[in-house]
Amino acid sequence: MKGKYLAIVCLLSGGPLSAQQPVIADYLDRFDGEFATxxxxxxxxxxxxxxxVLIDKLENISYYRSAVGVKHNAYGAFNDAGKIIAPFKFDDVTIRDEKDEKYPEKNYHFAITRxxxxxxxxxxxxxxxxAPVYNEIDGLSPRLIKIKRDGLWGWADMKTGKVLQSPxxxxxxxxYVRDSTVQITQDGKRGLAAEDGSIIVKPAYESFNYLGYQGSTFFGYTINGKTGIMNKAGHPITPAIYDKCSRGPSPVLFAVTSNDKTGITDAAGKLLLPLQYTRVEGVANAMKAYIGTKCGIIGxxxxxxxxxxxxDIKAFNTAGQEMYDLIISDGNQKEEAAQPYYFMVRKGALTTLFDQTGKQLLPxxxxxTxxxxxxxxxxxxxxxxxxxxxLDLQGKTVLPLVYEDLLSGYNDGFSYQDDAAGKDRSDYLPVLKNGNLGLYNxxxxxxxxxPVYNRIRWHNSHILSLSSGDSxxxxxxxxRVIKAAKKYGFFTAVDTNRIVETQYPDNGTTLCILTDLAGNKLYTNPSWEFKEDTYSRALLPAEERNGHAQFNNGLLKIWGDPRNNVFVDExxxxxxxxxxxxxxxxxxxxxxxxxxLSPEHTVYGIINRQQQVVLPVNLNDITTFQDSILMIRQADMKGLIRKDGSILLPVAYERIDKMYGQPYIKVTAKKKEGITDIxxxxxxxxxxxxxxxxEKAKLFKIEKAGKSGIAxxxxNIVIPVLYDEMEVNRSYDNIFPLLVKEGKWFFYLDKDGKPFPYRSLKKKSYND
Structure with a gap:
């Protein structure tokens, strides 16, 4: 009894729990993420x-899954491994952290105690x-902690705690104007210091200004209400004589403004373009400049x-999308800014294009344009x-100016489909004229x-079908037209040199005719019901299932014939x-x-072109299971085959089920379940x-004879199939810890199958 009492005292203190001293709890609940009640x-x-760790109340969980909790009205903190990092004795504990996967250099993680x-x-x-001797503490940067004592601030190293600048x-x-730098304020004036405390710019300025380039070696400064530009060493390159300084058309050029006029200065402070512009703004990798209502581009x-x-001037990339100010230190925008671009320039009602060097491409x-x-x-x-x-980019005419518009894909009731056009499909441009669709090479x-059609479709790289109204x-x-227009019928190319013509005579019947390109009739059958999407798809790869019927292995299936096993060759x-x-x-x-075998009983298999049996024709059914796999059934048993007829799983299962999105298959044999890979x-x-x-944990829960485990x-069996009850963590990412029952006891198991040091005769119920 004394050992149990000591364990309870340890638990109530919020300290580490001993695995040697299990505690009897009134009840246990399953885990819901980080905690269980x-x-x-x-x-x-x-x-x-x-x-x-046990706590009375959760205050906060950080990005790194450290937590702040309350125990007996005192605050403490512990990390994801359960190690106490701040004992439960404080008036307050606050986690300061940042977790940036894209820029890990920005990450930090520590706790402030009060x-x-x-x-x-x-x-x-x-x-x-x-040490707990400061009036205030906070994060300063990913590497520094700011500390306050007697009303003044300094800072310390976040990793070692060494004071780098006393308050x-x-x-x-x-x-934000210089990397790895601290802005300091003294006597109301601002300066800049290195992280080691050494002064870069003495505190003599009203403010420092970001010029628009992250990581730039230049920044703005303000004194007596006027602004200038400094370099990274803290030396002014221009006097503070401007109303505004901002980024220019490159990282080493700057826009400077005075009396509402803007000019361009270089990194030495030399004025390259005089104060003459009424407005400037970034566009692509350049700058648009205005004088009154007129504009131009500064490179x-x-x-x-x-x-x-x-x-007016607008910038466009090679995809025809308008570009704005892209010179920002961001991975994706850097990549986009490196691509070629063009300027669309308007003068009055007319437009032209310039390239990014300022070369005019067209009159x-x-x-x-x-x-x-x-x-x-x-x-x-x-x-x-x-x-x-x-026109091409050299201004040479590619398509004459005789059309109303150009078309790519579906638009306003017109349809052009070129998926089957072949490798040179970019040579063919759909055009519109007089409200109709045509094609230009x-x-x-x-x-x-x-342009007399409303629908053009490539059937293969050699043949196109054309529609105009009901013809x-x-x-x-x-x-070259190889099949003249006919009403109330259609044509389907079933090979590069074979066409099926479907006609609807006045007698209400349907007539299908196979011809060559010259129109010679090769085959017809009064029972033939040709539809371009009527064919057996089971052996086709997924990407071809939406295509139309065509010759395969020199044969075309004749659907509708009573014989049901008729083909025609080329x-x-x-x-x-x-x-x-x-x-x-x-x-x-x-x-x-x-x-x-009888009017009600048909068996199936797979044969080859020479009528040899590849898969015995004794199966009750063959259906698609996945793209490359077929399910076969014989009597009440199922198996899987590949599309070449080889066996993947024998016909030995009552059920075979897909596990959608997973590389696994669930099988059932004699009412028992198992798992195979694909x-x-x-x-x-x-x-x-x-x-x-x-899925997230990549684990299986397995149940047998009323017992549960994990594989x-x-x-591999991770948790033996021993437990009468098993409830997984409600967390989306992890199923551990598990709440299990063995015999009369409920307890928890970690991912290694080790029990936590308490148990209970009761699981939390709805009324608890």
């Missing part, structure tokens, strides 16, 4: 997931950084690359007198199809698979085949009553 000696508390009005600091392991300043702040050398005489003669990105090519779209065309410089026709890749000769009542489309020389390798044998998967993704 427990009742010990009629006191409701929170148990940390480490199993080492007791009887005095502040101290400890690191994430409990090491004292600052002597009215205020200290992290500097990175500090010269006007586009003179200030135009009405001022177009009402509209824009970049036109099409597949992998970049053009200039120009409009004159309501007509549109394309930019490589030949000729109109391939006149359909077909053309080859040169634009010469129009029927190929009938006499030994089968059903044969599906061929793919890679294989097809699904079926035999009718290659059929057994991970967990089918001997369990139930198997559940936790890892390789099938």
């Amino acid at each position: 427990v009742m010990i000696a009629r006191q409701k508390q929170l148990l940390h997931h480490s199993g080492k 007791l009887n009005g005095r502040y101290g600091a400890v690191d994430s392991e409990g090491k004292q950084l600052c 002597k300043y009215e205020q200290v702040d992290n500097s 990175g050398t500090g010269k006007e690359i586009i003179p200030v005489q135009y009405d 001022f003669k177009y009402a509209k 824009a970049l036109y990105a099409y597949h992998d090519s970049l053009y200039i779209q120009v409009t004159e007198q309501g007509k549109t065309g394309l 930019v490589r030949s410089g000729k109109e391939m199809l006149p 359909a026709s077909m053309a080859d890749r040169s634009g 010469q129009g000769k029927e190929v009938v698979f006499e030994n089968y009542s059903f044969v599906g489309d061929f793919r890679n020389g294989l097809a699904l085949a079926g035999k009718d 290659n059929g390798k057994i991970i967990l044998p089918a001997v369990y009553d139930e198997v559940s998967y936790y 890892d993704a390789k099938g």
Whole structure:
């Protein structure tokens, strides 16, 4: 009894728990993230997931999962491992931290303690950084702690706690104008100090100003209401004579403003462009400058690359997207800013394009000028007198200015589909004229199809179908019409030189005819019901399932024929698979085949083009399971095969279920569950009553004969199947600690299967 009493005292103190002295709790609850609710000696508390700390109340959890809690009205803190870093004796504890995965140099983590009005600091392991003797403590930078005593501020190293600057300043702040620098305030004036406390700029200024470039070696300073520019060493490069200083068109050029006029100065303080601009603003990797209502562009050398005489200027990237101010120290924006760009310049009602060096690419003669990105090519779209065309970047005409607009994809009821057009599909441009759709070949410089259609679709790299109202026709890749327009019918290219024509005669029937490109009739069948999406898809890869029917292995399936096993070859000769009542489309020389054993009973298998059996035709069903896997069924048992007919899992399971988004398959045999990988390798044998998967933890919960356990993704047993009850942590990321029951006792298990030092006869109920 004495040992139990000592354990309870230890728990109530909030200190580490001894695994040798289990505590009998009134009840235990499952974990919900970092903590679980427990009742010990009629006191409701929170148990940390480490199993080492109990608290009365949670105040805060940091980015690094350190926590601040309250125990017996005193504050303390502990880290993710359950180590006490600030004992439960303080009036307040505050975690200061930052966790930036993109910029880890910005990260820090420490705790501030307060007791009887005095502040101290400890690191994430409990090491004292600052003795509890200060009036105030806070974070200063990712490397420094600011400390205040007797109304003045200094700072200490965040890792070692060494005082780098004893308190002597009215205020200290992290500097945003110079890296690894502290802004100091003394007698109301501001200066800059290095992190070791040495002075860079004496405190004699009203403020320091960020010039627009993160990490820049220059910054602005203000004195007597006027602003100038300093370098990194703290030496002024311009006197404080300006109303405003800001970034210029490059990191070593600056915009300076006085009396509402702006000029450009260099890093030596020399005025490169006089104070003449009424406004400047960043655009792409340059600067747009205004004089009154006119604007121009100042380049990175500090010269006007586009003179200030135009009405508007916008920058665009090679995707045709407008660009704004991109010169910011950010990874993605740096990458974007490094790409080529162009200026669209407007003068009056006319526009043109300049490149990023200021070279004018076109004369001022177009009402509209824009970049036109099409597949992998970049053009200039120009409009004159309501007509549109394309020029290349040298100004040479690619598409004459005779069209109303250009089209790419779906737009206003028009449709152009070129997914099947082949490698040179970027040569073909859809154009609009007189409200109709046509096609232009930019490589030949000729109109391939006149704009008289509302739908154009490539069936393959050689043949296109054309629609105009209720009429359909077909053309080859040169634009030559190979099937004249017909009403109430359609054409489908089933090979590069074979076409199926579907007609609807006045007698209400449907007639399907196979022809060559010259129109020679090769095959017809009064029972043929050709539909371009009617074919057996089971053996096709996923990316081809939405395509239309076509010859495979030299054969085209004839659907609708009562024989159900009829194909036609490319010469129009029927190929009938006499030994089968059903044969599906061929793919890679294989097809699904079926035999009718009776009117109500058909069996299936796989055959090859030579009618040899690849998978015995004795299965009750074959269906798609995953992209490359088929499920087979024989009587009430199931298995899996690959699309080449090879066995993945034998026909030995009552159920086979996908685990969506996971590389696992759940199998059931004799009402027992197991797990295989997608290659059929057994991970967990089918001997369990139930198997559940936790994706984030990559663990399986396994249940057998009323007992539960945990297995890892390789099938190794992590927690033995011994427990009468098992509840996982409600956390999204982790299932541990587990609340388990063995016999009459409830207790917790960590990820190694080790129990926490308490147990209870009761699990928290709804009414507790």
